[in-house]
Amino acid sequence: MGCPLSRPTARASSLPPPRYQSLVSASKSPRLHSSPPPYHALFTAALAPAASKQPCNTMPYPMGPDPNSFANTAQVATRHLSLDLTVDFSRKVLHGTATHAITLVDPQARTAVFDSKALGIQGVQVAMDQGPFAPVEYTVADAHPKFGNAIEVSLPAAVAKAAETRVRIHYETTAKGTAIQFLAPEQTAGKVHPYLFTQCQAIHARTMAPCQDTPAVKITYDARITVPKPLRALMSALPRETSVTEGTDCTVYAFEQPTAIPSYLLALVVGNLQGQRIGPRSYVWAEPEVVDAAAWEFADVEKFVAAAEDLLTPYQWGVYDLLVVPPSFPFGGMENPCLTFVTPTLLAGDRSLVDVVIHEISHSWTGNLVTNKDWGSFWLNEGWTMFVERKVLGRLKGEAVRHFSAILGWKELFKTVKRMGLTHPFTALVPNLENEDPDDAFSTVPYEKGCSFLFYLEQHLGGAAVFEPYMRAYIQRFAGESIDTQQWKDFLYKYMTAHHPDGAAKAQALLDEVAWDAWFYNPGMPHVKPHFDETLLKDCQALVDRWKAAQTGTGPWDFDANDIASLTTEQKVMFLSTLLEWEPLTHTVLDRMDQLYQWTPVRNGEIRLRWQTLCLVAKYTPIFPHVVAFVLEQGRMKYIRPLYRNLYHSTPEGAQLARTTFCENRQIYHPIAASMLAKDLDLDE
Numbered sequence: 001m002g003c004p005l006s007r008p009t010a011r012a013s014s015l016p017p018p019r020y021q022s023l024v025s026a027s028k029s030p031r032l033h034s035s036p037p038p039y040h041a042l043f044t045a046a047l048a049p050a051a052s053k054q055p056c057n058t059m060p061y062p063m064g065p066d067p068n069s070f071a072n073t074a075q076v077a078t079r080h081l082s083l084d085l086t087v088d089f090s091r092k093v094l095h096g097t098a099t100h101a102i103t104l105v106d107p108q109a110r111t112a113v114f115d116s117k118a119l120g121i122q123g124v125q126v127a128m129d130q131g132p133f134a135p136v137e138y139t140v141a142d143a144h145p146k147f148g149n150a151i152e153v154s155l156p157a158a159v160a161k162a163a164e165t166r167v168r169i170h171y172e173t174t175a176k177g178t179a180i181q182f183l184a185p186e187q188t189a190g191k192v193h194p195y196l197f198t199q200c201q202a203i204h205a206r207t208m209a210p211c212q213d214t215p216a217v218k219i220t221y222d223a224r225i226t227v228p229k230p231l232r233a234l235m236s237a238l239p240r241e242t243s244v245t246e247g248t249d250c251t252v253y254a255f256e257q258p259t260a261i262p263s264y265l266l267a268l269v270v271g272n273l274q275g276q277r278i279g280p281r282s283y284v285w286a287e288p289e290v291v292d293a294a295a296w297e298f299a300d301v302e303k304f305v306a307a308a309e310d311l312l313t314p315y316q317w318g319v320y321d322l323l324v325v326p327p328s329f330p331f332g333g334m335e336n337p338c339l340t341f342v343t344p345t346l347l348a349g350d351r352s353l354v355d356v357v358i359h360e361i362s363h364s365w366t367g368n369l370v371t372n373k374d375w376g377s378f379w380l381n382e383g384w385t386m387f388v389e390r391k392v393l394g395r396l397k398g399e400a401v402r403h404f405s406a407i408l409g410w411k412e413l414f415k416t417v418k419r420m421g422l423t424h425p426f427t428a429l430v431p432n433l434e435n436e437d438p439d440d441a442f443s444t445v446p447y448e449k450g451c452s453f454l455f456y457l458e459q460h461l462g463g464a465a466v467f468e469p470y471m472r473a474y475i476q477r478f479a480g481e482s483i484d485t486q487q488w489k490d491f492l493y494k495y496m497t498a499h500h501p502d503g504a505a506k507a508q509a510l511l512d513e514v515a516w517d518a519w520f521y522n523p524g525m526p527h528v529k530p531h532f533d534e535t536l537l538k539d540c541q542a543l544v545d546r547w548k549a550a551q552t553g554t555g556p557w558d559f560d561a562n563d564i565a566s567l568t569t570e571q572k573v574m575f576l577s578t579l580l581e582w583e584p585l586t587h588t589v590l591d592r593m594d595q596l597y598q599w600t601p602v603r604n605g606e607i608r609l610r611w612q613t614l615c616l617v618a619k620y621t622p623i624f625p626h627v628v629a630f631v632l633e634q635g636r637m638k639y640i641r642p643l644y645r646n647l648y649h650s651t652p653e654g655a656q657l658a659r660t661t662f663c664e665n666r667q668i669y670h671p672i673a674a675s676m677l678a679k680d681l682d683l684d685e
C-alpha cells in the first residue's frame, strides 16, 4: 500500500529565496483585501475528530497533582514511551500507537490516567512482562476546554505482581490538535514538499500523543516514524536505523532518547531536510535552500556549548543539532533535546542574533536536566536559563556585555509589567496556574524577573566566586529531576550554609535578609533592582537624551547618519527600546530619524520590531504596510503579537487592518500563535 504523499506542485522558483519566505504564497503579494491565498484550499475545514467509539464519562475529571494535567502520577508513572506513528500528509494526521512502560508508584493502583486532547482514541491494550497485549477497559472523559480529555485505563489486578507493565494506546491526531503544524509546500522555502513540525511546550504534547503531559514525570523514549519518500524525519532524540518498507513509498526513521525528559520536550519534524556539520557534535538541519546560510550563521555553536560546559557540567545529550524551521515557527527557539528548533528570523546574516542559540544551549542544563515540576515554577526553567545564557555571554564577550544584556532584559520586563498591569497575577514570579492554560500566562516575566532575582542573589551572596560553584552544585544535585521553587530555595540554603566562604552563620544571615515571598509572589516589578554596569549603555542613552531634547525643544536638531555608525546591533536595539519607555515620538522626529538612520528597511527582527512599535504607538500610519509585510513574513509570537496588538490599538484604520490581515491569513500561523492572536484582537475563538 502506497504511502500517502502530497502531490508535488510546480518546481520551485529559480530565484534565490529571501532570507525567509513570505508566509503568504509568493504568487500573491500580501494585499489588505486579497482573496485567501491558493493554499487555503489545502487547509480544508478542520477535520472532525475521529468518531469516538469508546464509552465517555460525563463527570468533570479531577486534575492530578499537576494543576494542568489529569495524569495520576501519585499512583502510576510512565518510565518509557514507545511511539510507532505514520505521517499521513493527505489527511494531515499522525496515526499509530503510543506504548507506555509504567511503574506503580502506589502498589494498590488499579487505574492509569493519561492526558489527551483532540485525539481519536481507537483502543487500549495492556501487556505484563513478556505476555501478549490484551484489550482493557478504558474511559475517555468529556473534554475540558483547556486541558482536554483524561483517559482512564483499568489495570488488571495482575499488574501488582508484574515486573513490567505496558499500556498501548491506538490513536490518531486530528486537525484540532495544537502541537503539530502541517505546512503546504507553498509555506516552505522549497515549495515542492509538505512539511510538519511540533511544538509541545507547555501542554500540547497531549495533542500529539496520549501521555502523562506534566513536567513532573520524566521519560526515556524511542520512536519509529513512517514518512513518505523523499522526506526525512528528525526528533528530539538520537537517530537510530533507517529502513525502507519494501513495496511502499515510505521510509521508516527510528529514534532513541536515553536521557529522561518531560513530555513537553517531545518533538518531531518531517520535511525536505538537509544536514550540514557545524561542529564536532553539531549539525544544522534545514531545507536545502536555507542550510548554507544557517551553517554560516551558527558556525560558533561549539564555542557556546564548550563555554556552558566550563561554567556548569559536561554536556550529556550526545549531540547538539540545530533545526531551522520554516518562518511560521511561533518562538525564537525551542530547546528540544539533541535538536534545538530555531526560527529563520535568526538568520540576520551577521550573527547578531545568536544569543537565542546560547539560550537554547543553556537549556541543556537548566530546564532539560533540572526541570520545573509544574508550570507555576516555570522561572526555574527560564529565569535560570536567561541567567546562564548571560553568564556564557559574559565569558565569551566580557562582563560589560553580560550586564548590558541584563539591562535590556530589565527594560523588557518593565514594558511587560506596564502592559499587563502592575497588579496582574501573571506578573508574579511564581503565579498560581490552577485552571489556567500556561500559554495564557506566558510572558517575559519568568525570564527576566527570574534572571534579575538570580542576578541580585549572586551580588547579595558574594559574587561569582560564591555563586558559580553553587550553580554547578545545583545542576549536579538535581540533574534528571523535576523540582519546584521550595525545593530550589531549600537547596540554596543547604548549599550556602555548608559552603559559603564566610561560614554558615553569615550565609544564613544573608539568606534570611532576602524577602523571599515578595520575590516569589508579589506582582509588578521587583522591589529590589540589581546593580548593573552601565558602561555600554552610555552611548545609547546619550543619543536618546539628544532626541528627547530635540522633541521637547530643549536641545538642538544636530543629528547625523553617523550618530549610530559606532553602535553595535545590541546598542541600536537598546536605543530604540529606551525610546519606547518614553512618550510617543512626534511624526517630525520619526520622519527625521528614519531619513538619517534608515530604520524602516532594516531586516534584523529585533530592530524591526522596536522601530515599527515606536511608529505604531505614535500612530504613524506610513509604517502600516511595513508592519503588514513583517507579520506576514514570519510567525514568531515575540514579533507578531506586539505588532498586531499595537496596530490594533493605533487608529481605527489600524484596528481594521490588524483584524483583516489576521483573519485573511490566520492559517499561515502556528495553531498556538493563531489562538493567542485571536485573543489579542478580541476575536471570538
Ligand SMILES: CC/C=C\C/C=C\C[C@@H](O)/C=C/C=C/C=C\[C@@H](O)CCCC(=O)O
Pocket: 201, 202, 330, 331, 332, 333, 334, 356, 375, 376, 378, 431, 438, 439, 441, 442, 443, 446, 636, 637, 638
Ligand atoms: C508563567 C508561565 C508558565 C508557563 C508557560 C510555559 C510555556 C508557555 C508556552 O507558550 C511555550 C513557550 C515556549 C517558549 C519557547 C521559547 C522561548 O524561550 C523564547 C520566546 C521568545 C522568542 O521568540 O524569542
Ligand SMILES: [Zn+2]
Pocket: 359, 363, 381, 382, 385
Ligand atoms: Zn527558554
